[in-house]
Amino acid sequence: MNQISPQQKPALWQRPMLVVWTISLFILTIFWLFGKPYLAWAFKLPRGWQSRLRYHISDAANWLLDDASFFGLFTFTEFTRSIAAIVAVPYDFVLSIISTGFLEGVGSDAIQLLPPLSWIAVIFLVFALGRYARDWKLAMLAAGCFSYLAIFGQWHSSMITLASIIIAVPIGVGFGLMLGIFSYRFWWFDRAISPILDLMQTVPVFAYLVPILVFFGFSPVAAIIATVIYATPPMVRITILALKQVPSELTDLGNMVGCTGHQQMWKVMIPSASESLMVGVNQVIMLSLNMVIIASMIGAGGLGADVLASLRRLDIGAGIEAGLAIVVLAIALDRLSQALAHRPPDPHYTGPKRSLLQRYPYSLAGLAVVIISGLAGLVWAGFQRWPEAWSLTTGKSANEIVKFININFYDQLDAVKTALLLNVLIPFKRFLLSLPWPGVIALLGLAGFSLKGWRLAVLCMLLGLFIVFTGLWPKAMITVYLCGISVIIASLIGIPIGIMAAEWKPAWNITQLIIDTLQTLPSFVYLMPVVMLFRVGDFTAMIAVVAYAIVPAIRYTSHGLKHVSEDLIEAGVVSGCTPLQLLTKIKLKLALPEIMLGINQTIMLALSMLVITALVGTRDLGQEVYIALTKGDIGRGAIAGLCIAFIAIIADRLITAGADRIKTRLGLAK
Amino acid sequence: MRSKSPKLVCDHVWKIFGDLGKAQHIIDAQYWPPGQSDLDKYNLIGAVQQVSLEVFDGEIFVIMGLSGSGKSTLVRCMSRLIEPTNGRILFNGEDLLEKTSREMIEIRRHKMGMVFQHFALLPHLTVLGNVAFPLEVQGIARAKREERARQVIELVGLKGRENYFPRELSGGQQQRVGIARSLADEPELWFLDEPFSALDPLIRREMQDEFLRLQSMLRKTIVFITHDFDEAIRLADRIAIMKDGAVDQIGTPEDIVIRPATDYVAEFTKNVVRAKVVSVRSIMKPVTGRPAIGEVAGTAKVSQIVSKIKHSDGIFAVTDEDGERIGDISRDDVVEILMQG
Numbered sequence A: 001m002n003q004i005s006p007q008q009k010p011a012l013w014q015r016p017m018l019v020v021w022t023i024s025l026f027i028l029t030i031f032w033l034f035g036k037p038y039l040a041w042a043f044k045l046p047r048g049w050q051s052r053l054r055y056h057i058s059d060a061a062n063w064l065l066d067d068a069s070f071f072g073l074f075t076f077t078e079f080t081r082s083i084a085a086i087v088a089v090p091y092d093f094v095l096s097i098i099s100t101g102f103l104e105g106v107g108s109d110a111i112q113l114l115p116p117l118s119w120i121a122v123i124f125l126v127f128a129l130g131r132y133a134r135d136w137k138l139a140m141l142a143a144g145c146f147s148y149l150a151i152f153g154q155w156h157s158s159m160i161t162l163a164s165i166i167i168a169v170p171i172g173v174g175f176g177l178m179l180g181i182f183s184y185r186f187w188w189f190d191r192a193i194s195p196i197l198d199l200m201q202t203v204p205v206f207a208y209l210v211p212i213l214v215f216f217g218f219s220p221v222a223a224i225i226a227t228v229i230y231a232t233p234p235m236v237r238i239t240i241l242a243l244k245q246v247p248s249e250l251t252d253l254g255n256m257v258g259c260t261g262h263q264q265m266w267k268v269m270i271p272s273a274s275e276s277l278m279v280g281v282n283q284v285i286m287l288s289l290n291m292v293i294i295a296s297m298i299g300a301g302g303l304g305a306d307v308l309a310s311l312r313r314l315d316i317g318a319g320i321e322a323g324l325a326i327v328v329l330a331i332a333l334d335r336l337s338q339a340l341a342h343r344p345p346d347p348h349y350t351g352p353k354r355s356l357l358q359r360y361p362y363s364l365a366g367l368a369v370v371i372i373s374g375l376a377g378l379v380w381a382g383f384q385r386w387p388e389a390w391s392l393t394t395g396k397s398a399n400e401i402v403k404f405i406n407i408n409f410y411d412q413l414d415a416v417k418t419a420l421l422l423n424v425l426i427p428f429k430r431f432l433l434s435l436p437w438p439g440v441i442a443l444l445g446l447a448g449f450s451l452k453g454w455r456l457a458v459l460c461m462l463l464g465l466f467i468v469f470t471g472l473w474p475k476a477m478i479t480v481y482l483c484g485i486s487v488i489i490a491s492l493i494g495i496p497i498g499i500m501a502a503e504w505k506p507a508w509n510i511t512q513l514i515i516d517t518l519q520t521l522p523s524f525v526y527l528m529p530v531v532m533l534f535r536v537g538d539f540t541a542m543i544a545v546v547a548y549a550i551v552p553a554i555r556y557t558s559h560g561l562k563h564v565s566e567d568l569i570e571a572g573v574v575s576g577c578t579p580l581q582l583l584t585k586i587k588l589k590l591a592l593p594e595i596m597l598g599i600n601q602t603i604m605l606a607l608s609m610l611v612i613t614a615l616v617g618t619r620d621l622g623q624e625v626y627i628a629l630t631k632g633d634i635g636r637g638a639i640a641g642l643c644i645a646f647i648a649i650i651a652d653r654l655i656t657a658g659a660d661r662i663k664t665r666l667g668l669a670k
Numbered sequence B: 001m002r003s004k005s006p007k008l009v010c011d012h013v014w015k016i017f018g019d020l021g022k023a024q025h026i027i028d029a030q031y032w033p034p035g036q037s038d039l040d041k042y043n044l045i046g047a048v049q050q051v052s053l054e055v056f057d058g059e060i061f062v063i064m065g066l067s068g069s070g071k072s073t074l075v076r077c078m079s080r081l082i083e084p085t086n087g088r089i090l091f092n093g094e095d096l097l098e099k100t101s102r103e104m105i106e107i108r109r110h111k112m113g114m115v116f117q118h119f120a121l122l123p124h125l126t127v128l129g130n131v132a133f134p135l136e137v138q139g140i141a142r143a144k145r146e147e148r149a150r151q152v153i154e155l156v157g158l159k160g161r162e163n164y165f166p167r168e169l170s171g172g173q174q175q176r177v178g179i180a181r182s183l184a185d186e187p188e189l190w191f192l193d194e195p196f197s198a199l200d201p202l203i204r205r206e207m208q209d210e211f212l213r214l215q216s217m218l219r220k221t222i223v224f225i226t227h228d229f230d231e232a233i234r235l236a237d238r239i240a241i242m243k244d245g246a247v248d249q250i251g252t253p254e255d256i257v258i259r260p261a262t263d264y265v266a267e268f269t270k271n272v273v274r275a276k277v278v279s280v281r282s283i284m285k286p287v288t289g290r291p292a293i294g295e296v297a298g299t300a301k302v303s304q305i306v307s308k309i310k311h312s313d314g315i316f317a318v319t320d321e322d323g324e325r326i327g328d329i330s331r332d333d334v335v336e337i338l339m340q341g
Helices: A016-034 A053-066 A076-100 A119-133 A136-151 A155-185 A187-202 A205-216 A220-244 A248-256 A261-272 A274-290 A292-298 A302-312 A316-342 A361-379 A395-434 A437-451 A454-469 A473-503 A505-520 A523-534 A538-562 A566-574 A579-616 A621-631 A634-666 B021-027 B036-041 B071-078 B101-111 B127-137 B142-155 B171-183 B201-218 B229-235 B253-258 B263-269 B302-309 B331-339
Strands: A102-104 A111-114 B006-017 B045-056 B060-064 B086-091 B112-115 B189-193 B221-226 B238-243 B246-251 B292-297 B315-319 B325-329
Touching (some): A016 A437, A053 A205, A053 A634, A076 A205, A119 A316, A155 A220, A155 A274, A155 A302, A155 A316, A205 A621, A220 A292, A248 A261, A248 B112, A292 A302, A395 A473, A395 A523, A437 A634, A454 A473, A473 A505, A473 A538, A473 A634, A538 A579, A579 A621, A579 A634, B036 B045, B045 B221, B060 B071, B060 B229, B071 B221, B127 B142, B127 B171, B201 B229, B238 B263, B246 B253, B292 B325
Parallel strands (some): B060 B238, B189 B221
Antiparallel strands (some): A102 A111, B006 B045
């Protein structure tokens, strides 16, 4: 950890941490170079030292699965299955409405009692919703997005995906709201839930897919449950924040008019916080869409399953089409929910009494279109389902492009890949793998101590030791190596782009468009073209991770630069700084904490993407989780998932502490 | 005018902010009260320090102080929105600090009303909904509470805007809603926490007049918080001036202007137009027996008799409420006050 050099250099003895660092690094180097023959255990953990935790977890899960029961009334499995059954009821209902229609009987003998909503009806409904939420423009956008789904033959899968989103979002919002309210009201609950939320947001999704798969079975409902678990934590946080931000005058008001605790919450706090809470709802929607592909691994079906299937058979065209359909769905739902969140309530109405049609124009028009298009569908099926003959596809051309690149540029691409692999990736990987673990742990502790204090030091060392004794150290090091290299490359590309975007307006407009798009793309979409071009392996994984994780590096850099105080910039200009001096001597220095937080976010995204790149054959912790998923091994998945989470937590805490230190020194801390 | 029974009494009220965990001993009875050095030592803030005051039935009691003087904390202690660290708050002779939270809810529902600096209107409710809100919380049926709400809305001059949302109103109108709401449940004790500070000067003046008009009709017991000394002397029957959590002086506006207790208070009174505050009674000379060419009331402010007296050379008789001559006043006496600014 570099200390930033202060203006006047104090003598060496005045900076004890520097001395300690120098000595430690020296000792570590000696240890690393010559220690192996004497202290073999420090380089490779003896088998007998490995913790059996993962087997205990698996045993505990098996016990839950086979023997556990609640007071002898019902077993744990019955409990989980009944939750699944409860969630299945609304899901089936929604699915019937928008996809399958209401059926009598099962399988191919089923008779359709009532057809599902026709494509015309659904498109009109989102159109009307867009008009109601904001304006004609939004209405056109929403209708356009859904028309794309119909025209490009993604309708059927999209409706299945939409059905699970429609169910997952209210459940996630409801739970998030309840937990948030609880944390707001009871400090002990807040204390208890806060580390769990931290963990939930750092453990890779795959890790908890395993227990969900085991307890809830392979089904759309299990996928909904996984989605809810993934999407709820931000809602909890936003709820807590929104409630805390309610002006104290309003809480005083509630007390002064004599509200009971319940009235205070539901009549004063929640309505006043509703705008911020809607931001949470939007978050839940977006995260649920993020989960679409991953959730299809445990039975979600729909668009996610299409992407996954085409990834497995390397059909890039089909994969991109389904992936784009997810993006389109995401854009429509994102814009609609944001507009609804910021929709100003209708102004007061004092005119004469209005008819039903005047009061509910959109709902009634929607109802009319639903009925008419349903009846029309009986006359000609094309009104009910978009005729297949009319469907367009771009899949072929995408495949052609990739084929073309591969045929014509294979050598060049391969040369780049090989050069980077041989000169950068592999040496770095070897270096990390050769490090003795006690040395790394000691360095972590030292970093924690010098950045914040002994508490952070202990935390970092304990988390590190956990990884050591699970026996997953080598895999963890590969994760660190892939993540580290990707983050470095992402920063090297992202920070200059961020600087350019902040300094030059036209660049900002383009950049913003690009990073907004990158952020809505589901992580899998990045994998497909890269796999096509570079085959499987570490290099491919790295490219995909960089593409996915670069956004925060850009965003935070330009945000940090743009928010440097005007006064300081003017002071610089008045002192006669050239634009370059202004940038390097004032803006970048003051934006440093913000840039560090951007890198922190980049690391978090990189770690979450790494788990997904396990699909293209990396040998890191992600692969471990993925294997656990395919084998249904709860213990193995949980331990590997925790290891990834711990790496993320260590990185996060250290970087945040570093940024805080710099902020304090610059006088920016609040 | 006002009967001399205290409606609300603060008896050695303290509010200390900060982590008292390590400083438990300093709030023990035997060391009480803590000195400033004790507070500093444990990083504590004595936001309200040993405040004792009485608010009488039907009077406008203004608590004036600059930001950080503890006035907002004090008014919140009076309604127990903030729990005082020590002392007693007597409301109608009963100690509020001994009430259960259920009893406090009942007291606040029926006996207290409060107006807030930034209005504290609920954004999702119309004017009618906001004003009816205290009654809704009490579980009063919609028709009944809306009837009552319409009455107070009319009282504050917002008739016709019942269905507007707060964001459709100007600041002054929003505060009228706040005032209407605080009056909806007919409180005995009316707290106004810097009600006009967020308004433009012109509107502020208009709202002060409106407030005085309402009070002349309603005769509530009022605790009014402000940081504006001119507002304080314009509205108050009595003023308490706070500094650093403690009360520097309590008195009528006239008392405070004529006899400031501390340099700090004197600093505020320096720019006050004395003629507007000082009553005829307090500058009159003893009765001389010379014939008077006119009569003025002893309770009138000097500024109110200027036009009457300015062209006359003779002596005016000063009378009390019963018309009894209690002193004399001449043009010179008035000029002297006017010269003081």
